Structure formats: structure tokens, C-alpha cells
Amino acid sequence: MDQARRTLLDRLYAEGTAYDAGQPDRLRRRRNLEPDAAQLLTVVLRIAGARRVVEIGTSNGYSAIWLADAVQEVGGRVTTVDIEAWPGVRENLRSAGVSGAVDVVLADGGGYLAGLANARVDLLFLDAERVEYAGWWPHPARVLRPGGVLAVDNVLSHPDEVAPFLALVAADGGFVGTTATVGKGLYLAWRR
Secondary structure, eight states: OOHHHHHHHHHHHHHHHHHHHTOOOGGGSOOOOOHHHHHHHHHHHHHHTOOEEEEEOOTTSHHHHHHHHHHHTTTOEEEEEESSOOTTHHHHHHHHTOGGGEEEEESOHHHHHHHSOTTOEEEEEEOSOGGGGGGGTTHHHHHEEEEEEEEEEOTTTSHHHHHHHHHHHHHHSSEEEEEEOSTTOEEEEEEO
16 A cells, blocks of 8 residues: 555544544444454455455445555455445545545445345445344345455444344354454454
């Protein structure tokens, strides 16, 4: 990652953290992925050779920039999906020089996944309303190609909220996964 992009990411993260500290409404917080979790996720993305990445939960575009930085190297694309149009997202993507590698979609995450074809996603990153993930099943598994990666943020900071979803992943039998103790807990699973 070049220094200008990293400087922008550092600024967005600092602004997001400060904003969240003063925002009483949890749903209005930016809740950005932590930098160490973002670094790990992009290394996994590169190792997996991911070219088709879907992120559910856009916020200010912070994690989409991380993901796009990695997929640009292989001519891939990131589709970032959110139920709400957050201010500044497209400007942040342009400032980072990744807007050509990112599609911003305004839609419900579960509905978006339901509309995708089978085995079309190389990496699926869930970073939205955790309690909804289980209701999206089986689409998170169905859309991943064999060898694809499922990544879920906040599994240590909000274990009760993600437990029903992670139980579905475990019961599926088609995943090998673990929780990395970076950031607020990043669950990573490989699709058999």
C-alpha cells in the first residue's frame, strides 16, 4: 500500500473512532474495522487469490479501501453493500484512488446475497448488523466458491450476537474456520 493511501486510512480510522465516541446512537456509529484486522484480512484475501469480493457493511468506506487496495493488484473488484448511503463514501474511495475497483450498492445485505448466483464470490466479509446474519442463511455459504473465504468481524466483542450465525457455519460442514484475536475478533473460514 502506498503511503498516501495509508495516510488517508489512518485519518479515516482516527475520525471514525472520535466520531463513534461521541455518537450515542449505535446504528449511527461508523464502527470501522481495526487496522490490524484489516491488514490480516487483506493478506488472507491475497493468499486466497480473491478477485470477487463482497463486503456487507460500507460505513465510510474504510474497509472497502483496504479490500480494494488488495484486489486492484489482480484486477479484481469489491462490491460494498449497505442499507444506507453514508455521507462521504464515494469521496473517500476517490481520494484513495480505488473508486474504479469498488461498486457501492445500496441494498439490504441479506437481500443482496439472496440475489447472487451460486459460488460467485471469492471472499465475503460481513461487518454489518450481526444479529441479522443468521437470517441470511444459507446465502452466505451458497454464494462462496469452493476455496472462498468467509470473514466476520466483531466475533469476540459481540459473541452472543454472532453465535447463531457461527453455529450455522459450523453445522454446514463445508467450512474450516478459526477466530483470529485481532481487532474485535475476526472469524475466518475457508469454504471446502
